[in-house]
Amino acid sequence: MELDPFVLSRIQFAANITFHILFPTITIGLGWFLLFFRVRFTQTQDMYWEHAYNFWVKVYALTFALGVVSGITMSFQFGTNWPGFMERTGNIAGPLLGYEVLTAFFLEASFLGIMLFGKQRVSNRTHLISTFLVAFGTSLSAFWILALNSWMHTPAGYEISEGQFFAESWAAIIFNPSFPYRFTHMMLASLLTSAFLVAGVCAYRIRKGVDGPATKMVLKSGIYTAAIVIPLQIIAGDLHGLNTLEHQPAKVAAMEAVWETEQGAGFTLIGLPDEDARETHFAIKIPYAASLILTHDLEGEVKGLNDFEAHPPVAPVFWSFRVMTGVGTLMLLVSWWGAWQLFRRDKLSSLALRSVSLMTFSGWVASVAGWYVTEIGRQPWIVQGLVSTTEVVAQHPSATLAGTLFGYVGLYLALMIAYMKALRIMAVKPAKSLEEDSNPLGTPLVGTAA
Amino acid sequence: MSEALPLFFVSAMGLSLLLYVILDGFDLGVGMLLPFGTDAEKDVMIASIGPFWDANETWIVMGVGVLLIAFPKAHGIILTALYIPVTIMLVGLILRGAAFDFRVKSADHRQPMWNKLFALGSLMASMAQGWMLGAYITGLTGDPVSLAFSVLISLTLPALYIMLGGAWLLIKTEDELFDKAAHWCRLALPPMAFALLLVSIATPLVSQDIADRWFKLPDAIGLLPIPMSCGLAILGMDWMLRRPRVLHAGYGWFIFVALMVICLMAAIGLAYSIYPDIVIGRMTLWDAAAATESLQFIFWGAIVTLPAILGYTLYVHRVFSGKATELSYD
Numbered sequence: 001m002e003l004d005p006f007v008l009s010r011i012q013f014a015a016n017i018t019f020h021i022l023f024p025t026i027t028i029g030l031g032w033f034l035l036f037f038r039v040r041f042t043q044t045q046d047m048y049w050e051h052a053y054n055f056w057v058k059v060y061a062l063t064f065a066l067g068v069v070s071g072i073t074m075s076f077q078f079g080t081n082w083p084g085f086m087e088r089t090g091n092i093a094g095p096l097l098g099y100e101v102l103t104a105f106f107l108e109a110s111f112l113g114i115m116l117f118g119k120q121r122v123s124n125r126t127h128l129i130s131t132f133l134v135a136f137g138t139s140l141s142a143f144w145i146l147a148l149n150s151w152m153h154t155p156a157g158y159e160i161s162e163g164q165f166f167a168e169s170w171a172a173i174i175f176n177p178s179f180p181y182r183f184t185h186m187m188l189a190s191l192l193t194s195a196f197l198v199a200g201v202c203a204y205r206i207r208k209g210v211d212g213p214a215t216k217m218v219l220k221s222g223i224y225t226a227a228i229v230i231p232l233q234i235i236a237g238d239l240h241g242l243n244t245l246e247h248q249p250a251k252v253a254a255m256e257a258v259w260e261t262e263q264g265a266g267f268t269l270i271g272l273p274d275e276d277a278r279e280t281h282f283a284i285k286i287p288y289a290a291s292l293i294l295t296h297d298l299e300g301e302v303k304g305l306n307d308f309e310a311h312p313p314v315a316p317v318f319w320s321f322r323v324m325t326g327v328g329t330l331m332l333l334v335s336w337w338g339a340w341q342l343f344r345r346d347k348l349s350s351l352a353l354r355s356v357s358l359m360t361f362s363g364w365v366a367s368v369a370g371w372y373v374t375e376i377g378r379q380p381w382i383v384q385g386l387v388s389t390t391e392v393v394a395q396h397p398s399a400t401l402a403g404t405l406f407g408y409v410g411l412y413l414a415l416m417i418a419y420m421k422a423l424r425i426m427a428v429k430p431a432k433s434l435e436e437d438s439n440p441l442g443t444p445l446v447g448t449a450a
Numbered sequence: 451m452s453e454a455l456p457l458f459f460v461s462a463m464g465l466s467l468l469l470y471v472i473l474d475g476f477d478l479g480v481g482m483l484l485p486f487g488t489d490a491e492k493d494v495m496i497a498s499i500g501p502f503w504d505a506n507e508t509w510i511v512m513g514v515g516v517l518l519i520a521f522p523k524a525h526g527i528i529l530t531a532l533y534i535p536v537t538i539m540l541v542g543l544i545l546r547g548a549a550f551d552f553r554v555k556s557a558d559h560r561q562p563m564w565n566k567l568f569a570l571g572s573l574m575a576s577m578a579q580g581w582m583l584g585a586y587i588t589g590l591t592g593d594p595v596s597l598a599f600s601v602l603i604s605l606t607l608p609a610l611y612i613m614l615g616g617a618w619l620l621i622k623t624e625d626e627l628f629d630k631a632a633h634w635c636r637l638a639l640p641p642m643a644f645a646l647l648l649v650s651i652a653t654p655l656v657s658q659d660i661a662d663r664w665f666k667l668p669d670a671i672g673l674l675p676i677p678m679s680c681g682l683a684i685l686g687m688d689w690m691l692r693r694p695r696v697l698h699a700g701y702g703w704f705i706f707v708a709l710m711v712i713c714l715m716a717a718i719g720l721a722y723s724i725y726p727d728i729v730i731g732r733m734t735l736w737d738a739a740a741a742t743e744s745l746q747f748i749f750w751g752a753i754v755t756l757p758a759i760l761g762y763t764l765y766v767h768r769v770f771s772g773k774a775t776e777l778s779y780d
Contacts, residue, residue: 090522
């Protein structure tokens with residue numbers, strides 16, 4: 001492949017947004033978990049809820065910081081790499097991003113200070129409100145950015161004059177056809193990601209023998225949340241898929257690797273899509289299933305890729321979709337199994353503990369794969385059917401782009417490793433209750449050996 | 451209404467960037483000063499900016515956000531021209547934001563490394579911003595003169611941030627660190643004054659237009675308060691920094707206020723020089739403005755939220771007022 005600026009800019013943007021989305025996906029959900037811990041403590045005065053909060057707020061602080069700094073990068077890259085996008089759609093994209101900054105960014109960033117470091121300085125009520133405002137701010141931020149993202153998939157409420165977009169109806173722009181589905185799907189994804197993160201880390205702590213009563217309370221919160229949310233997510237995902245079929249049929253054709261329009265189309269479970277040969281090698285198919293899933297009719301017609309003048313690259317969309325649904329299925333199995341064990345015996349078997357801790361980052365995998373489906377699935381368009389991605393790219397020299405891409409990717413990899421290591425260090429730290437139990441006389445734990 | 455909207459937004463952008471320079475300036479400055487504190491002092495220095503840095507950085511997102519919202523045509527031109535310094539700044543900001551948390555959450559023996567990365571990230575971001583400012587006021591031409599000028603500013607803008615950082619520590623710390631902060635401010639004052647002078651000389655040289663505006667009578671007389679208040683602020687700081695007793699008597703905040711005056715005056719001066727251009731010599735803010743209905747939609751949001759943002763920013767500063775104490779999540 002020729003290293004042309006377009007390809008490099010796309011890889012760079014993909015690298016940036018992939019790295020960025022990992023952290024908000026956690027903080028959006030984890031914020032509500034933290035609020036729950038604080039509310040439970042306020043209600044019950046049970047110190048273990050406070051221990052739970054104190055442990056997870058540190059994870060939250062670290063995750064939030066990485067989300068903020070990688071998010072600043074995003075706001076600049078629209079201009080540095082995709083100037084044509086704002087030049088053409090600025091009248092629509094600008095205000096949506098503006099509302100995100102004005103209503104959400106400042107809110108979360110400002111009250112985060114009080115949430116993290118202010119517990120001794122403000123009343124419990126003020127601290128609860130601050131925690132709520134941070135959780136609310138992150139969700140509100142998701143609302144605005146997903147409104148813009150959804151508009152790029154299913155543009156509405158605009159008119160075009162001399163190549164430029166003008167807003168006609170803000171309600172139609174914000175609540176564009178795919179927005180309710182995408183927003184629901186992403187919020188549930190965040191809840192699932194954080195539920196598996198908290199459950200996974202707690203299971204790991206129990207396996208390492210560094211857990212306290214708080215660990216189990218959090219484990220339960222995580223497993224039960226996951227068990228409740230995952231079926232909802234599967235329904236939401238299905239509805240989102242049907243919505244995509246209506247508005248972006250080419251994306252769905254790529255997801256299913258349907259090369260030719262057919263009635264009673266089979267669902268390809270797995271196979272190797274080959275875009276040159278326009279067929280899927282080694283395909284294992286369930287007859288009629290694609291028609292049934294997509295049209296709710298065995299003989300329903302599924303549009304094939306041959307029907308579209310331009311369609312997205314098939315293999316990455318096909319594979320990402322299978323990764324997402326595969327991990328989703330695992331999430332369903334593990335969370336229901338875990339919930340059943342907790343319900344029956346109030347604890348997890350060692351195999352279940354191991355499985356849950358292996359699933360710690362499953363939310364990341366599923367979310368990123370899901371984003372690849374929807375974003376690669378929109379190509380070759382940046383605004384579906386209206387603006388192609390090649391039209392809006394900045395013409396930087398390839399060498400410059402290769403250099404910055406190399407720098408970003410290296411930095412992100414290093415930070416990912418550091419993040420995982422830091423999480424591990426926090427995870428293996430003995431629970432606060434253990435320190436107190438093993439130290440009943442209050443003698444200092446450090447320095448006694450010397 | 452439609453004529454006034456771009457003016458409102460250019461003011462909002464100016465205000466955001468001014469607040470950014472003052473607010474993130476002090477925490478970038480503290481970051482650059484970090485290597486010069488002892489281990490215990492490092493913790494205090496970090497604690498002094500802990501609850502604020504995140505919100506401080508949001509002001510640059512706001513600044514670039516307004517550029518994007520209100521002046522989408524200029525947004526692309528400016529940011530593509532500044533591709534390399536913007537990348538360096540972003541890498542710097544990422545490094546320091548990450549290091550801020552990693553220094554206390556990674557393995558203990560890694561703390562010195564994260565401290566260094568925190569300082570390095572702060573320095574990178576500050577120098578890159580100097581480069582961006584230099585390139586912007588020389589018209590984004592990329593010619594050798596502009597490049598040389600950008601390098602000069604990138605070497606001297608960090609001095610302003612270091613002053614802000616030192617002044618912040620005068621407000622937030624005590625004892626030995628306080629004395630050190632005063633010392634750092636004394637060292638950073640001359641290069642900062644030099645940077646200010648450079649920018650003031652360069653802008654009129656860039657275009658005859660700007661020169662005419664500044665050196666034409668009687669306007670020049672009306673403009674005198676700008677250089678005069680800057681000069682007074684510098685002299686006042688110099689006077690006070692030589693008198694530790696005055697500083698210790700509780701007047702450390704004066705340095706910060708004097709720096710705020712300088713930043714404000716510099717912003718007014720810059721605005722006066724380039725108005726009504728948004729890309730100097732190429733594009734006015736009217737040419738670059740977004741459609742009126744889009745500006746109206748965000749205008750009402752800004753009118754409601756901006757006062758609220760300023761209000762709760764003040765509230766957070768009040769909650770954490772006084773000398774910095776150890777950062778604790780408990």
